[in-house]
Amino acid sequence: MALxxxxxxxxxxxxxxxxxxxxxxxxxxxxxxMAGSGKLxxxxxxxxALNCLSPRxxxxxxxxxxxxxxxxxxxxxxxxxKSDGASIKVEQIRELxxxxxxxxxxxxxxxxxxxxxxxxxxxxxxxxxxxLEEPPEANIFILLTLESQMLLPTIVSRCCQVRFQPLDDRIxxxxxxxxxxxxxxxxxxxxxxxxxxxxxxxxxxxxDQTEGWKKVVxxxxxxxxxxxxxxxxxVSDWAKGRETVERDLEFIKLWVRDLILYRVAGARSPAEGTxxxxxxxxxxxxxxxxxxxxxxxxxxxxxxxxxxxxxxxGLKVNANLQMCLEGLxxxxxxxxxxxxxxxxxxxxxxxx
Ligand SMILES: [Zn+2]
Numbered sequence: 001m002a003l004x005x006x007x008x009x010x011x012x013x014x015x016x017x018x019x020x021x022x023x024x025x026x027x028x029x030x031x032x033x034m035a036g037s038g039k040l041x042x043x044x045x046x047x048x049a050l051n052c053l054s055p056r057x058x059x060x061x062x063x064x065x066x067x068x069x070x071x072x073x074x075x076x077x078x079x080x081x082k083s084d085g086a087s088i089k090v091e092q093i094r095e096l097x098x099x100x101x102x103x104x105x106x107x108x109x110x111x112x113x114x115x116x117x118x119x120x121x122x123x124x125x126x127x128x129x130x131x132l133e134e135p136p137e138a139n140i141f142i143l144l145t146l147e148s149q150m151l152l153p154t155i156v157s158r159c160c161q162v163r164f165q166p167l168d169d170r171i172x173x174x175x176x177x178x179x180x181x182x183x184x185x186x187x188x189x190x191x192x193x194x195x196x197x198x199x200x201x202x203x204x205x206x207x208d209q210t211e212g213w214k215k216v217v218x219x220x221x222x223x224x225x226x227x228x229x230x231x232x233x234x235v236s237d238w239a240k241g242r243e244t245v246e247r248d249l250e251f252i253k254l255w256v257r258d259l260i261l262y263r264v265a266g267a268r269s270p271a272e273g274t275x276x277x278x279x280x281x282x283x284x285x286x287x288x289x290x291x292x293x294x295x296x297x298x299x300x301x302x303x304x305x306x307x308x309x310x311x312x313x314g315l316k317v318n319a320n321l322q323m324c325l326e327g328l329x330x331x332x333x334x335x336x337x338x339x340x341x342x343x344x345x346x347x348x349x350x351x352x
Contacts, residue, residue: 002059003045008171009038012162016046019160020058025050025109026160027135030117032148033164036199042164043113043142044070047078050140051107066107077107083119090123097127100136110139117143118150125152132158166196180205189282193250212244216251217283223329224288224337235329239322246315252328253308254282259293259336260301292336300335307331 003020006013012031019025029046031039048071049055053064060067069075079099081092096112104110114120120128129152132141141159148156169191175198176187182205194201219238226234239245258281261267267281285293293301311324 002062003042003049004059006038006042006045007175008167009042009164012038012042012164015162016042016049017058020046020049020055025140027139028132028141028143028159029162030143030145030148030151030156030159031162031164032145034146034166034195034197036194036197036201037164037167038198039144039164040113040115042162043111043144044078046142047075047109047111047113047140050109050111051075051077069106075107077104077110079110079112080115081112082115086119088114088116088120088124090121090127093120093124093127093131097131100131100139104138108138112139112141114141114143117145117155118147120151125155129155129158167198168196169194172196172198172201176201176205185282189254192282193254212247213251216248217255220252220255220332221286221289223333224292226333231329231333232326235325236322239325242315242321245321245325246312249308249312249315253305253312256301256305256308258283258285259289260298260305262290262293263296263298263301288337292338296336296338304331304335307335 003013003016029043031043033039045060048060048067049058051066051070052060053066054061060070062071066075070078079096081088081096084092099110114128117128128141128143132155135141143151143155143159145151148161169188172191172194173184173187176182176190177184180187180202182190186205190201190204193204219234222234223231238248258267261281262285269281269284307328311319311328314324315321
């Protein structure tokens with residue numbers, strides 16, 4: 001791997017490559033962008049190019065001793081500062097300063113990577129500021145953060161700013177196929193959920209998430225036959241964790257999107273793969289859901305999509321979790337499965 005192999009960050013990588021072509025390298029950089037957009041990978045590749053023993057086209061060769069050590073995480077001149085608990089503490093910066101008494105051990109530069117720089121406590125931030133004001137020779141600092149506004153303006157003004165964009169869905173999907181072994185339709189679906197973050201994409205394709213995903217679909221499909229009296233306890237059980245429900249709403253949005261694609265574009269099921277033309281669905285549509293999606297007026301599905309978005313916005317402003325889910329489940333029951341499926345008797349009631 002080399003700096004030029006960082007995917008989807010052409011501007012940021014182009015800037016860093018131009019820096020490497022120059023005689024002098026600025027002493028501090030601020031890499032900002034969402035988690036999982038490639039900031040750390042770029043910082044490591046930049047460090048590798050800076051210390052490479054036989055650079056090619058101003059980039060790391062990937063085969064010299066220095067490149068190998070860095071790849072294995074064993075390079076003595078690449079120093080990571082990470083939060084200790086919830087924050088980066090001043091003691092950690094004091095420890096760092098002790099290293100500056102010595103020149104880099106092996107490389108031309110010591111590269112200090114400060115992860116989640118916004119987690120620096122006030123004293124730590126002031127200590128870093130002092131270092132950046134009088135930078136020790138042959139040391140390069142790379143601060144990683146989500147948003148530059150999260151840092152002291154005095155720190156930001158002393159760094160070269162490099163912004164990382166959310167990754168294109170296509171790049172996230174390719175990564176899921178090559179690194180996680182997913183099939184293309186699933187990778188494309190997860191890429192849409194990940195909103196440009198490899199970290200989020202990796203999280204979504206974890207085993208727990210796949211199970212969660214299946215459970216959401218089961219619950220949605222159960223609405224076709226669930227009586228109104230059974231719907232409320234089901235939702236009450238579902239609405240136990242805000243974070244889980246927020247994630248589930250992402251799945252619901254994707255599911256409704258599938259219904260629309262099936263209804264208006266004749267989309268194929270995921271099992272049919274990528275063969276042929278037209279879009280593939282993310283989820284398999286079964287029984288009553290498939291039937292309903294094929295016959296319900298398309299406008300109902302568009303309204304449903306808006307309802308999911310409204311529920312998502314509601315949760316962001318702290319709306320009542322249970323009410324949000326109840327409203328949405330009732331809307332699905334009404335708009336998708338139709339009023340004919342209303343049944344005021346609970347299954348338990350019928351059994352008695
Ligand atoms: Zn090299």
